[in-house]
Amino acid sequence: MLAWTIYISFLGAAALALLPPESRRAARITALLTALAGLALALGGAAQYEAHTPAGGLVDLVNMPWITELGINFHLGADGVSVTLVLLTGIAAVAGVLFSWNIERRTREFFALYLALIAGVYGVFLSFDLFLLFVFYEIAIIPKYFLIAVWGSTRREYGAMKLALYSLAGSAMVLVGLIAAYVVSGAHSFDLVVLAKQSYPVAFQHWAFLLVFVGFAVLAGLWPFHTWAPTGHVAAPTAASMLLAGVVMKLGAYGALRVAMTLFPEGLRFWQNGIALLAVIGIVYGGSVALVQRDLKFVIGYSSVSHMGFVLLGLMTLTQIGLSGAVLQMFSHGIIAGLLFAVVGRMIYDRTHTRELSELQPMNLSVLAPFAAVTFVIAGAASMGLPGFSGFIAELQVLAGAWGVFPRLTILAGVGVVVGIAFMVRIWIKAFFAENEAKGAAVQIEPITVAEKAGAYLLLGTTVLIGLWPGLLLNLITPTLRSPLFQPLWKGGPP
Amino acid sequence: MSLSLEWMIPLVPEEIVIVTALAALVVDFGMVRRKTPALRAAAVGGTACLGCVAAMIWLALGPEAKGAEMLALTPLTQFLKMALLAMTVVVAVLSFGARFTRHLGEYFALLLIATAGMMLLISSENLLMIFIALEMLSLPLYVLTAFNKTSAASAEGALKYFLFGSVAAAFTLFGISLLYGMTGDLQLGSLAEKIAEKLKTPPLEPVYYAGLVMTLAGFAFKVAAAPFHFWAPDVYEGAPAPIACFIASGSKVASFFVLARIIVEGFGPMHGSAGWEGFEAGWMPVLAVLAVVSMVAGNIAALVQSSVKRLLAYSAIAHAGYALLAFFGNPRQMLPALFFYVITYALTVLGAFAVVAVVENNGGRDRLGDWAGLGRRSPLLAGCMFVFMLSLAGIPPLAGFFGKFYVFTAALGGTTAGGKPDLAMLWLVIIAVAASAISLYYYLQVLKQIYTAEVPADSKPFCPPYAALLSIALLAGLVIALGCAPGWLLGKLPFVLNSTAIRL
Numbered sequence: 001m002l003a004w005t006i007y008i009s010f011l012g013a014a015a016l017a018l019l020p021p022e023s024r025r026a027a028r029i030t031a032l033l034t035a036l037a038g039l040a041l042a043l044g045g046a047a048q049y050e051a052h053t054p055a056g057g058l059v060d061l062v063n064m065p066w067i068t069e070l071g072i073n074f075h076l077g078a079d080g081v082s083v084t085l086v087l088l089t090g091i092a093a094v095a096g097v098l099f100s101w102n103i104e105r106r107t108r109e110f111f112a113l114y115l116a117l118i119a120g121v122y123g124v125f126l127s128f129d130l131f132l133l134f135v136f137y138e139i140a141i142i143p144k145y146f147l148i149a150v151w152g153s154t155r156r157e158y159g160a161m162k163l164a165l166y167s168l169a170g171s172a173m174v175l176v177g178l179i180a181a182y183v184v185s186g187a188h189s190f191d192l193v194v195l196a197k198q199s200y201p202v203a204f205q206h207w208a209f210l211l212v213f214v215g216f217a218v219l220a221g222l223w224p225f226h227t228w229a230p231t232g233h234v235a236a237p238t239a240a241s242m243l244l245a246g247v248v249m250k251l252g253a254y255g256a257l258r259v260a261m262t263l264f265p266e267g268l269r270f271w272q273n274g275i276a277l278l279a280v281i282g283i284v285y286g287g288s289v290a291l292v293q294r295d296l297k298f299v300i301g302y303s304s305v306s307h308m309g310f311v312l313l314g315l316m317t318l319t320q321i322g323l324s325g326a327v328l329q330m331f332s333h334g335i336i337a338g339l340l341f342a343v344v345g346r347m348i349y350d351r352t353h354t355r356e357l358s359e360l361q362p363m364n365l366s367v368l369a370p371f372a373a374v375t376f377v378i379a380g381a382a383s384m385g386l387p388g389f390s391g392f393i394a395e396l397q398v399l400a401g402a403w404g405v406f407p408r409l410t411i412l413a414g415v416g417v418v419v420g421i422a423f424m425v426r427i428w429i430k431a432f433f434a435e436n437e438a439k440g441a442a443v444q445i446e447p448i449t450v451a452e453k454a455g456a457y458l459l460l461g462t463t464v465l466i467g468l469w470p471g472l473l474l475n476l477i478t479p480t481l482r483s484p485l486f487q488p489l490w491k492g493g494p495p
Numbered sequence: 496m497s498l499s500l501e502w503m504i505p506l507v508p509e510e511i512v513i514v515t516a517l518a519a520l521v522v523d524f525g526m527v528r529r530k531t532p533a534l535r536a537a538a539v540g541g542t543a544c545l546g547c548v549a550a551m552i553w554l555a556l557g558p559e560a561k562g563a564e565m566l567a568l569t570p571l572t573q574f575l576k577m578a579l580l581a582m583t584v585v586v587a588v589l590s591f592g593a594r595f596t597r598h599l600g601e602y603f604a605l606l607l608i609a610t611a612g613m614m615l616l617i618s619s620e621n622l623l624m625i626f627i628a629l630e631m632l633s634l635p636l637y638v639l640t641a642f643n644k645t646s647a648a649s650a651e652g653a654l655k656y657f658l659f660g661s662v663a664a665a666f667t668l669f670g671i672s673l674l675y676g677m678t679g680d681l682q683l684g685s686l687a688e689k690i691a692e693k694l695k696t697p698p699l700e701p702v703y704y705a706g707l708v709m710t711l712a713g714f715a716f717k718v719a720a721a722p723f724h725f726w727a728p729d730v731y732e733g734a735p736a737p738i739a740c741f742i743a744s745g746s747k748v749a750s751f752f753v754l755a756r757i758i759v760e761g762f763g764p765m766h767g768s769a770g771w772e773g774f775e776a777g778w779m780p781v782l783a784v785l786a787v788v789s790m791v792a793g794n795i796a797a798l799v800q801s802s803v804k805r806l807l808a809y810s811a812i813a814h815a816g817y818a819l820l821a822f823f824g825n826p827r828q829m830l831p832a833l834f835f836y837v838i839t840y841a842l843t844v845l846g847a848f849a850v851v852a853v854v855e856n857n858g859g860r861d862r863l864g865d866w867a868g869l870g871r872r873s874p875l876l877a878g879c880m881f882v883f884m885l886s887l888a889g890i891p892p893l894a895g896f897f898g899k900f901y902v903f904t905a906a907l908g909g910t911t912a913g914g915k916p917d918l919a920m921l922w923l924v925i926i927a928v929a930a931s932a933i934s935l936y937y938y939l940q941v942l943k944q945i946y947t948a949e950v951p952a953d954s955k956p957f958c959p960p961y962a963a964l965l966s967i968a969l970l971a972g973l974v975i976a977l978g979c980a981p982g983w984l985l986g987k988l989p990f991v992l993n994s995t996a997i998r999l
Contacts, residue, residue, distance in 0.1 A: 067897075069831065069985045070904060131900075135891040142890060145939060149947045157943065164935060172932040175903070176925055180918060183908040204918075 002045035002086060002126060003061040003076045005038045006136075009093075009119035012037075016112035024107040028097070031111035035097045038118065039090035046083045046476070056080055056479030058193070061126065070182075071189040075129035080480030081327055084473050085125045085247075085254055088334045091462055092246040093118045098455030099342045100239035102350060103151065110151055114239060117143035121247050125254060130178050131190040133259070134171065137251060141167045144240065144248065151237040153349075154295075159235025163244075166218055166228040173215030174255070177208045181263055195263060196485060202266045209267025213260035213275070219252030221308040222275075223282035230289075230301035238345030241297070245304045245337035250330045253311045257326070261315065265488035268318070273406070276316040280409045280416070283309035287419030296348070296355040296431060299423060300340045303383065306416060307333045307391075313413060314398035318489055322401020324477045325394050331473060332382075332390035332466065339379040339459040347372035347452060348431075351445040357427070361434040371448045373432045375456045380424040382463045385417060390466035505568055507557065508550040508576060509611045515546025516607035523600025535599050536591045543587045543603040547580045547610070554580075564682070565621040574987065575752060576614045578838060582745040582845055583610045585966045589737040589852050592960050595643040596735075602642060606741065609635040613749035622671045622681040622710075622761070625753055629667075629717070632749065633660050636742060640734040652726075652733025659716060659726040667713025673706035683761040691764040699765065704776055707762055711781055714757070717750035719808075720815040721789040728796075731808035732861075736852030739804065743811055743848055744841035751818060751837045755830065758782075758822060769823065770919030782819050783923055789816030790930040797937045803851055803861045806937055807844065810887055813934060814840050817902060817927055823920045824905030831985055832905035838984065839886075839894035839977050846970035847883040850876055853959045853967070863940060868950030873957040875964065877945050879971040886974045888938040889931050894977035899931060901981075 012034030016027055053059045061076040078086070096114065103110050116139070123136030141164055148160035182190055185198040200208070218225040229249070233241045261268050286306030293299045307329070314326025347369060349355050366373040382389035385396075395417065402410040466473060480486070503510065519542050527538045554573050561568065587606065596602055612632030619625040637660065641653030675681055677700065678689040693699055716723040731739045758778055767777015774780050793813030800806040818840070821833035851861055853876060854869070870877040886895035906920045906927075977984055 067982050067985070069982065070901065135896075138891050138896070142885060146946060149943060157947070161936065161939065164939060165932070168932045168935050169929075172928040175900075176921075176928050179900075179904050179907050179924070180921065182904065183918065 001041055001048055002078050002083070005041045005045070005086060005090065005122045006076075006119050006126065008034060008037050008041065009115045009122060013112045013115035013119065016108050016115065019108050021106075021108055024104065027108040027111050028101060031115060032094070032097045034115055035090075035093040035118070038122070039094050042083075042086045042090035045078070046087055049078060049080075049083050050476070055475075056481070056483040058128070058483065058485060060128075063128075066129075066132075070131075071187075071191075072131045073129045073189075073191055074132060075191055076123075076126045076132075077128040078126055079483060079485065080476035080478075081254070081258070082125045084327060084331055084476050085250055086122060087473075088250065088331045089118065089121050089125065089247050091458065092243060092334055092338050095338055095342065095455040095459050096239040096242045096246075098451045098458070099242065099346045100237065101449065101451040102346070103237070103239075106150065110147070110237075113143040113146050114243075117147070117243060117248075121243075121251060124251050128192045129190050130182075130192055130195065130259065133192075133255070134175065134178060137174075137255065138168075138171055140248065140251065141171070144244070147240040148232065148236045151240070152235040153237070154234050155231065156235040159231040163228045163232040166225070170215045170218030170225075170252070173211045173218075174259075175215075177212035177215065178259075180204070180208055181212075192259070192262075193485065196488065200264060200266075205264040205267035206270050207267075209260055209264035210271055212264070213256050213268075213271070216252045216255035216260060217275075217312065220249050220256060220312060221252070221282065221286075221305045222312060223278050223285055223305065223309070226282060226286070226305045229305055230298055233301035233304065233341070234295065234297045238342060238350070241300075241341040241345055242338040245300070245341060246334040249304065249308055250334055253308065253315070253326070253330055256312075257315055257323075262485060262488050268489070272316050272318065276313055276402075276406050276409055279309045279312035279316060280406075280412045281309075282306065283313065283413050283416035284419065287416050287423060290423040291419060291426065294357050296344045296357060296360070296427065297341070299427060300337065300344055303340075303420065303423065304333070304337050306420060307337070307383070309416070310395055310398045310413070313402055313409070317398070317401035317405050319401040319404065320478065320481055320490075321397050322405075323481050323489070324474060325397025325399075325401055327477045327481075328390070328466075328470065328473060329394035329398060332394045332463065335459050335463045335466075336379055336382045336389075336391055339375065339456065339463070340383060342452070342455060342459070343372050343376045343379065347375070347448060357430045360431045364432075364434055366432045368445055369448065371453065371456075375460065376432060377428060378460060379463075380428060382467070384421045384424050388464065388467045390463045390470070392467060393470045502563070504558075505561065505563060505566060508554050508580075509614050511550040511553060512546055512580075512607050512611040512614065515543060515549075516604040516611070518546065519543050519603040519607065520600045523603075532594070532597070532599075533591075536593070539599045539603050540587050540591050543607055544584050546607065547584045547587070551577050551580045565624045566618050567620045568618060572617050575617050575748065575834075578841075579610065579613050579617070579745050579748060582748075582841065583607070583741070585845055585849065585970070586737045586741045586745070588962050588966050589740060589849050590735075591962060592856050593735060593737060593852075594856070595645070595649075598642075602639070605635040605639050606738075609639070609741070610745070613745055616749045616753050619753065620683055620756075620760075622674070622683070622686070622757075625757070626664075626668060626671060629713070629753075630664065632746060633664070633717075636738070636746065639738045639741075640730055642738065643733075643735050646733065648729070648733035649735070650733070652730040655726045656730045659723070663713045663716035663723065666709045670706045670709030670711075670713070673702055673709065677702055677706065683757065686761045687763050690762065694764050703765065707765065707778060708781060710757065711754075711778065711785075714750060714754040715785055718747060718754065718815045718818075719812050720785045720819065721792040721812055724789065724792070724812045724815075727812055728805045728808040731811070732802060732804045736804075736848060736855055740845050740848035740852065743807070744845040747811070747815075747844075748837050748841045751833065755822070755833055759830075768919070769923070771922045773919070779823065782822050783920075786816045786819035786923065787926055789813060789819070790927055791816075794930045794933050797934065800937065801863050803863060803866065803941060804848075806863075806941065807847060807851070810934065810937070811844065813930060814844075814887070817899060817931070820906040820920075820923060820927055821902045823923065824902075825908055828901075828905035828908065832901045835981065835984055836898040836902050839898045839974065842970055842977075843883050843886045843895055843974050846879060846967055846974065847887070849963060849967045849970070850880045850883070853963050857957055857959065863944050864948075866941065866944040867948035869944070869957075870946040871950050873959060875968065876957070876959055879967050880945060881942060882971040882974055884938040884941055886978065888935045890935075892975070892978045894974045894981070897978055897981045899927075903927060 120140035127133035290302035616628035643649035769783035797809035886893035
């Protein structure tokens with residue numbers, strides 16, 4: 001059932017490409033139905049997985065020979081980590097369609113590219129053959145470029161090209177590492193399960209791990225390779241920013257965990273401290289830069305760098321609690337960042353045509369657009385990591401895991417949390433609850449639409465649900481981290 | 496010396512093509528001279544296409560041919576000849592709408608003679624035969640490049656092509672004569688045996704290496720590998736678009752094939768090494784240098800081009816560099832990787848140039864700005880260009896991606912010392928992958944014009960001819976299909992390679 005999330009998204013994209021160009025309404029409805037079907041399949045697949053698979057097991061969805069000359073299989077599968085991220089993709093996809101209901105220009109093409117991107121993302125999360133994973137990973141690059149270059153705003157062509165080149169440079173590093181692993185293993189297979197069983201020379205692991213991990217982590221916003229993220233997010237149209245922050249950055253983190261870390265555990269231990277340091281720098285740096293931004297979207301863009309730092313830090317702890325926190329943080333940040341971008345891009349920018357804090361200040365958005373203000377405050381609280389939201393349990397786990405391994409860095413990361421609170425409060429005050437000095441500037445804006453409200457409720461509901469009942473996802477994630485595929489991470493037997 | 500005509504049988508396909516070339520002249524001079532240009536083009540071009548199709552049918556269904564001493568006829572060569580003939584058909588179809596010349600009979604006759612040259616080149620087993628076939632391919636191409644008499648760029652391109660080509664041919668000939676002087680042999684197979692014999696008592700005389708390098712220089716020119724590439728941008732830009740198609744696709748496939756044949760069959764033993772820590776004299780370091788210079792120079796120069804044809808020319812130089820990587824693979828993988836790469840590249844670039852030709856015929860020039868808004872003016876054409884550009888950039892699931900992937904895999908898995916791969920060519924693969932990542936920038940520049948730039952206000956409605964549109968769409972379909980299911984072609988290639996004359 002899960003595999004159909006990929007196919008149905010591609011089918012939806014193809015169907016949209018065949019629609020007559022001027023049928024905007026039909027395009028929107030097709031896109032929404034496809035995204036909903038994807039979410040339904042993801043939920044159904046998750047339920048099926050939980051009911052029928054022993055905890056943490058890997059279930060094969062499809063596994064058939066594809067290119068026998070190189071031992072490449074069309075191998076789709078799922079374990080708890082994949083299922084979690086597929087769910088995230090399903091939710092983010094539906095919300096993204098709802099928040100782009102107002103796209104009037106080249107609507108059909110917009111949604112076709114959007115669904116192609118979603119299909120690629122589903123594909124990465126479900127691939128258990130490295131060649132296939134790489135194919136899906138690259139398929140996602142081109143739609144991103146066009147979504148930003150055609151429908152974007154500030155410096156869109158620059159942002160789009162920068163994102164495309166960073167992505168491709170990252171995947172070039174990954175490609176070299178993958179082929180080298182294939183050659184060195186001598187197993188004549190690109191299957192992850194097969195490759196993970198091979199042992200690689202330690203010296204080889206040192207550089208191969210670095211190459212593959214950094215290649216993936218470029219997309220996860222690893223400092224200092226994060227600079228595509230703020231410009232890309234700012235340039236992108238709302239739905240694309242939501243997807244970029246919501247799921248595309250997770251592609252990087254997922255690849256780093258799934259491929260780099262499990263294939264090259266010795267390399268991982270060698271570079272563990274260095275990468276943890278970069279992750280913490282990302283947390284603090286991203287937060288500090290967000291604190292001084294004037295453009296609302298830049299604030300959220302840099303905050304994403306900061307929050308993704310927690311994911312990378314969690315991965316580097318190599319403790320079970322840290323890792324499960326990292327995976328949960330991927331999910332949580334996907335939901336919350338999506339919501340923040342939706343409020344800023346769709347609810348505010350599309351109506352006021354500005355994202356400058358100084359221009360928003362006199363408008364007093366809490367009066368002008370109360371729904372947007374309330375949503376943003378709740379989303380901001382979730383982003384700070386307040387208890388009751390998904391971010392709390394995720395960041396707490398990461399910090400708890402990190403404390404035993406890198407105490408000093410953990411303190412720094414704690415400072416990052418405080419900075420995170422600071423920049424969010426600053427926005428609340430400046431953009432939403434400023435004293436309305438210039439009364440003459442009372443602007444009228446159109447009311448929030450039903451589609452936006454539905455999207456906001458969906459995302460808010462998810463973050464609260466996971467915040468109150470993290471077991472829903474942790475029951476998927478934690479046993480999976482103990483499964484044979486992740487064994488190489490744990491020195492000396494399972495945790 | 497018998498009077499029987501049996502010696503002609505192995506060459507029937509080539510003969511069909513040559514006879515058709517003469518027939519094209521007859522049709523033009525004798526039958527349709529006074530008709531409208533469109534009718535003449537259709538009649539003469541149709542004759543040319545018919546001849547190619549007849550040759551393909553003979554190759555597919557005719558009696559199995561046996562090679563002679565100088566001529567290798569194997570399933571692989573027959574398959575490649577069919578592929579080349581199909582490419583010639585596409586070029587001929589594209590020429591129907593061309594308005595650059597009134598001398599249609601000569602145009603198609605020369606095209607067919609060049610095709611016959613390619614077919615002969617593929618079959619040649621003997622250095623002298625190879626040289627003759629190479630000239631038979633090159634001379635018509637020089638003339639065809641200059642065929643647009645109203646354009647100075649066409650004459651300039653042809654002159655550069657001719658000068659570079661003749662110098663390169665002179666080098667090749669000199670190289671061959673050196674090798675002949677040392678071994679007394681021109682047959683590829685026995686040449687390799689004699690070199691292997693000499694290698695048993697090293698060191699090899701330097702003359703061998705001089706002969707090797709000089710011979711390779713001629714082929715490096717032919718495949719447009721840097722630093723022998725200077726003709727390419729001018730020829731691609733100046734030549735009539737269908738001829739640029741032909742030079743970029745068919746001529747390139749044939750040249751790469753014969754390069755592979757010379758290197759593997761003739762120079763196999765003197766391979767040397769191009770590993771990071773162990774350069775040894777031989778053809779490997781020569782090709783490594785060619786590959787690096789081509790990839791770097793081609794990609795960097797392409798970044799700043801504003802003409803689509805020049806951009807494709809520099810990209811062709813870069814792609815010649817990627818293809819050369821296949822030579823470092825292990826024997827089991829190098830030929831399938833090389834041929835898959837070159838054939839899919841030829842299909843892709845044929846399609847891309849065909850789009851250029853159609854756009855030009857419809858009044859546009861080939862400046863990047865003239866492509867603005869093509870996505871709205873002709874969605875099908877733009878969609879095909881989208882496929883070709885991304886395939887060249889190496890984005891999955893298109894053929895270009897798998898081609899690169901296979902070549903890189905082959906190159907890394909190449910050097911096996913004691914059964915364990917030692918990643919000796921890693922440095923080269925890293926350069927190639929990095930260069931390939933850069934290349935996305937300029938391919939996206941083209942697509943950006945097509946899709947994101949606004950349609951210019953004064954643009955005319957776009958009505959591409961159906962025949963051209965159909966062949967372009969077919970090529971795009973092939974590029975997608977070969978990307979999704981490369982096994983189809985690969986499954987064919989090792990099969991035909993096993994029975995080929997290439998010895999490893």
